[in-house]
Amino acid sequence: MASTFGAARVLVASNRGPVSYDVQADGTLSARRGGGGLVSGLSAIGADADALWVCSALSDGDREAVRRGVGEAGVRMLDIPADVHADAYNGIANSVLWFVHHMLYQTPLEPVFDAEFRRQWASYETYNRAFAEALADEAAQGAAVVVQDYHLTLVPGMLRELRPDLRIGHFSHTPWAPPEYFRMLPDDVAEQVLRGMLGADRLGFLTRRWASAFEACAVEIVGGLGDTRIGVHGLGADADFLRERSHEADVNERITALRAEIGAGRRAIVRVDRTELSKNIVRGLHAYEHLLASRPEWRERVVHVAFAYPSRQDLAVYRDYTAEVQRLAEEINSAYGTPGWTPVVLHVKDDFARSLAAYRLADVALVNPIRDGMNLVAKEVPVVSDEGCVLVLSREAGAYEELGDDAIVVNPYDVIGTADALHEALTMAPGERAERTKRLAAAATALPPAQWFLDQLAALEG
């Protein structure tokens, strides 16, 4: 049998991989490297020739790259049929599992688990099986495999059957729903998700809270964890990378441009998100509006700099949400704006250098998700801030577990409470603000991405 084993000793599996391709006008392919914690976490093993990252082909360029056999060493993209991928990714992963774990359903009308759902669920199984088979094919005997996130919950169980010799881990980057919410899923599906994940030797979560919720689901629905171990790894910000990157020339240029948009002498309340339902951007804008309405002394003296980058635009609810964010920003600007002052500066085009520029000059960072696995923006801002920044943080973000003591903590549904928190943040004495930023930065960088990943590998081996 040994001859059928692959060569990779450490494998990662995720829907979104570290690289993507675009077809250029002349037909050639250009590669783009993605950012994010997982990518920098895996740079820890990137140099290792025995490591392999298995991911989906997501764009036409990606599919073309697979067909042409173009690719990076250490990355294998799976060309799953586009309709199967769409059902699994848009349908099940992003419209069902993401909604369950972030508790996003408006329950009088949703969810409805009908024949369409069952069809999509079958695609989700097919898509998970494609990953399990590729991993089984590539893994050396006794290799370690770390499967990422809610897209791939069935992979550990499937892979265990194909390759009992492997050490299998799974890591969740999202919250986990409490049992009474998780049980909205049809019983057999809820069981399949849990049993799929429990095929792993070890499951990782970002916080104790999400780990406990998973455990509670497992106890209620499948009678416990069996032999699977659970660990908590609070992914931190990559201080070295951020400090260096945030002082490069393109970031400095954007600081100048942003300062011009904000206007001299004004304070900046900054937020940076994917335009994501769980990020609570709309209530954040309402809170800012309430601040201007209830405390007129802030008019002309503060600007809300909101970056809301496009995300999951195949889904109508995301498109509608994006439109609502834009509408509301315009409404606030026409209600309160003056010839020399634009109260909300909204940018929707993704630009990492500009995000870093905003982090550096922010007086206040608003991170108010309804629910969030961690939220790395909350961790990145204090690291790169030039003169200290007050963090207004939702108690429903995973980052609250580590940063709650030095942030101003809000209930994300409470718009008036959030407006009061913004006022408190804007009036905090500079000395206290600097002290808190220092402590936030230390807590935020306690577990850098590379260490986060190596810890999981060590725990899987132990």
Ligand code: G6P
């Ligand atoms: C969250 C998920 C990731 C996902 C990311 C971006 O952070 O946990 O798995 O990659 O959102 O979403 P997208 O759907 O664009 O991959």
